[in-house]
Every structure is written in structure tokens, then in C-alpha cells.
Amino acid sequence: xxxxxxxxxxxTIQDQPAFVNLxxxxxxxxxxxxxxxxxxxxxxxxPKLKQVLTEMDRQxxxxxxxxxxxxxxxxxxxxxxxxxxLPTFAQSRTxxxxxxxxxxxxxxxxxxxxxxxPGKIPAGKVNExxxxxxxxxxxxxxxxxxxxxxxxxxxxxxxxxxxFGAEPIRAAALFWEYARNTNSFAFPGDxxxxxxxxxxxxxNWKLIVQADGSRAELYDLEKDRNEQSxxxxxxxxxxxxxxxxxxxxxxxxx
Numbered sequence: 506x507x508x509x510x511x512x513x514x515x516x517t518i519q520d521q522p523a524f525v526n527l528x529x530x531x532x533x534x535x536x537x538x539x540x541x542x543x544x545x546x547x548x549x550x551x552p553k554l555k556q557v558l559t560e561m562d563r564q565x566x567x568x569x570x571x572x573x574x575x576x577x578x579x580x581x582x583x584x585x586x587x588x589x590x591l592p593t594f595a596q597s598r599t600x601x602x603x604x605x606x607x608x609x610x611x612x613x614x615x616x617x618x619x620x621x622x623p624g625k626i627p628a629g630k631v632n633e634x635x636x637x638x639x640x641x642x643x644x645x646x647x648x649x650x651x652x653x654x655x656x657x658x659x660x661x662x663x664x665x666x667x668x669f670g671a672e673p674i675r676a677a678a679l680f681w682e683y684a685r686n687t688n689s690f691a692f693p694g695d696x697x698x699x700x701x702x703x704x705x706x707x708x709n710w711k712l713i714v715q716a717d718g719s720r721a722e723l724y725d726l727e728k729d730r731n732e733q734s735x736x737x738x739x740x741x742x743x744x745x746x747x748x749x750x751x752x753x754x755x756x757x758x759x
Contacts (some may be wrong), residue, residue, distance in 0.1 A: 512615065521629050524646065532558070532590075534549050535549060538560060539556070547587075549641050551635055553595055567730050569582070580622065581621070581625070583621075584618070585639075587616060588606050588607075589602075589608065589612045592605075593605045594654060596612065599611075602731055602733055605693045606693070607683065607690065607693050608698050608700045609683055609704040610732050611711075611730060612698065613633050613698075625669060626668055627669075634672045635667045635674070636675045637667055637675075641662055642661065644659060644663040645665045648663045648711075666697070678707040678750065679707075680751060681702075682703050682758065683702050685702065685716070700713050702715060705751040705754070706748050709727040709728075709749075710724070711726050712748060718752060720737045723737040723743065
């Protein structure tokens with residue numbers, strides 16, 4: 506996966522729901538906003554990124570104007586990213602969060618999520634309490650479209666109430682794994698942003714640990730969203746339980 510943004514559209518066309526997924530490559534390196542920028546000898550700079558984002562914003566505005574023109578088609582627009590940025594420009598692109606693309610710290614996995622549906626989604630509301638995962642989009646969009654979940658076991662949960670203004674507490678833990686091949690994925694270069702390769706979040710608690718059980722780090726994200734105070738030694742039992750759960754989950758993977 507890379508640093509692209511995603512926009513999902515859930516439309517009703519002739520009484521049948523349809524989904525359109527638009528992947529925007531603009532923010533992925535290299536940033537070449539113009540022919541002049543391509544020839545200036547510099548690689549990825551903040552001025553180049555600003556120009557790229559300005560043009561992307563203009564094009565998204567054109568798209569939203571077209572969507573607004575079809576008021577008879579109820580349309581949900583969801584804007585999100587798939588992972589954190591790289592380079593971070595001294596964490597300015599992560600809003601100060603530790604981590605980057607290729608890291609399991611919050612700067613690598615916490616992403617903005619913007620949802621738009623006039624008359625359905627409260628305008629201007631900000632939810633900083635509910636944890637939503639990309640795993641949740643499948644059951645969430647099925648619920649919104651009025652479709653039934655297929656039989657079987659799915660990792661995500663229906664978070665449709667969150668889009669419509671509620672702030673539910675997540676029922677189940679979330680897990681991540683990255684860089685199983687440590688030789689090929691020895692990134693990012695900054696050691697402060699290079700995380701262990703397995704992570705688990707349960708409520709406000711987040712554990713990061715190596716797949717061999719070493720280097721456990723425990724953070725209370727309610728009090729320490731930038732992951733500066735490792736509480737593993739102060740919370741040994743919680744650290745042990747979460748480490749066992751995280752590694753058990755990893756062993757269950759193909």
C-alpha cells in the first residue's frame with residue numbers, strides 16, 4: 506500500500522445502490538506539480554507538495570460540484586487515507602504524531618476520515634472518540650445500502666451510527682502487522698519512528714511488540730496520543746495479556 510488518498514462514493518442509481526472508489530495518486534511521491542518543478546533538480550519538497558495539494562483540492566472541488574448537481578441521487582462521500590506520510594517534514598505532516606508510513610506508531614496508521622451526506626450527516630461535527638477501522642467499511646456500507654451481510658466471519662463491525670453523528674465505543678480489539686520481512690522493510694530511516702512489527706489496540710490502550718515477543722511498548726492513547734511514555738514496565742500484567750493476544754492473532758495469519 507502507498508500514500509494515496511481514497512474517496513468512496515455510495516450512490517443510489519435507479520433505486521439500486523452503487524459504489525465508486527477513486528484512488529488519488531497526487532500525494533504519492535514523486536511530486537511533480539509542473540514541468541518547471543520537474544526540472545529544478547530537487548526531489549520532494551514542501552513547496553512541491555503544497556502545489557500538488559492545491560491542484561488536487563481544485564479537482565476535488567470540480568467533482569463535488571458535479572455530485573451536488575444531482576440532488577435527486579442520495580450520495581455518501583467518504584474521504585480517507587490508507588497510511589501515514591513519508592517524508593513527514595519533522596512530523597508536521599502527522600500533526601505531531603510519532604511515526605510515518607511503514608510504521609505502526611500512530612503517525613503511520615491513524616488517518617483522517619471525512620464523511621459528507623447533506624441531510625444525513627451532521628455538518629461540522631468532529632468525533633475524536635470512536636475508533637473506526639478500514640475493516641469496518643464492508644459491514645457499514647452494507648448497512649447503509651440496506652443489504653444483508655453474507656454468512657461467515659468478518660473482522661469489521663457495523664459503524665454506520667458513527668457516520669450519522671453517534672460516538673459508539675468499539676466492541677472488539679484491532680490488530681496490525683507490518684514488515685514481516687525485516688530485510689526488505691527496514692523503514693522508516695528515523696529510528697524514533699521505526700516501530701515493532703505487531704500492534705494491538707483495545708480501548709485506549711495500544712501495545713506494539715516484535716513478533717518474537719521482545720521490545721514491548723504500551724501506551725495510553727487517551728493521555729499520550731504521541732506515544733512518548735512507554736508504560737510496559739508500569740503495567741506488566743496488561744502488557745503480558747495484550748502481548749499474548751497480539752502474537753496469538755499473528756500466529757493465526759496465513
